[in-house]
Amino acid sequence: MRIRRTAAADSSAETARGKLVSGNYFSVLNVSAATGRVLAPRDDRPDASPVVVISDGYWSKEFGRDPTAIGSTLEVNGTTFTVIGVMPPSFFGETFQADPPEMWFPISTLNAVAMFPPSLMEETDSRWLQLMxxxxxxxxxxxxxxxxxxxxxxxxxxxxxxxxxxxxxxxxxxxAAIEAMSGARGLPPVRSYLTEMLLILRIVVVLVLGVACANLASILLARATARERDVSIRLAVGAGRTRLVRQMLTESLLLGVLGGAAALATAMWGSQAVLAMLYRGAETVVAKVSPDVPTLTFLVALSIVTAALFG
Structure with a gap:
């Protein structure tokens, strides 16, 4: 939902992203405000004073992270709202989307914020709400x-x-039936989109690692072939086999680790490029790509195995 916002000290209007939520929205999600407080059931009543909670990004962009933003007023479509809280930087709402909400309003302010007909709140067959x-x-x-x-x-x-x-x-x-589904991984439409996005990112990572391992194996095999005569000479003059094997294995492992690091850097760059393509035109990208412990463990193991087999 997009709204028109006019600051109390500025007559110019701008567009911001807002969302209507219930008074227990934040308590159900078990999140608290970084500054001020979140919406409460008492704020979601027709006779309550209009209040709004803003995102960390909006607080930084419009208020310069000024603590006095709490208690200030915003005029939205002719209605004055009081800012009561700022959410943590990590909170973007219950959905995983580009350009997440910048403001959260009580549902009771529907008519003031969205300018929908008053009857919408009384219609029992309305389907504009999502329940969690x-x-x-x-x-x-x-x-x-x-x-x-x-x-x-x-x-x-x-x-x-x-x-x-x-x-x-x-x-x-x-x-008629209701199926209760876990929201830990997002709402169904978002979950489906994220599954596709993560599949693309996994394919990118696997392809990059596969190419890196193939190149590393080729380099190690070519290197072993080139050093075959040198190894024969060193054995002939009395060099120990154990020492030669240890030296070649150390060199191969070092080359494998360097190749794995290069593959990881390339995969990260490719993943960022895919994210930029998927969120093209978005002002804010919620998704973050960073290697976790299982990924790094797999990469190190794959590099060592490749180096040991072909070194």
Missing amino acids: ARLQPGVTLQQAGATLTTELRQFLMSDPEIATGPAKWKEAAAR
């Missing part, structure tokens, strides 16, 4: 889904139009 909840201790996703399904069917059957309507309506209500 936190499981109670000891409750599984399957149990939560079964409970929600039962309540949904009871709610549908309590509708007079369905209860007294055609049989097919009752059958549809009896088949």
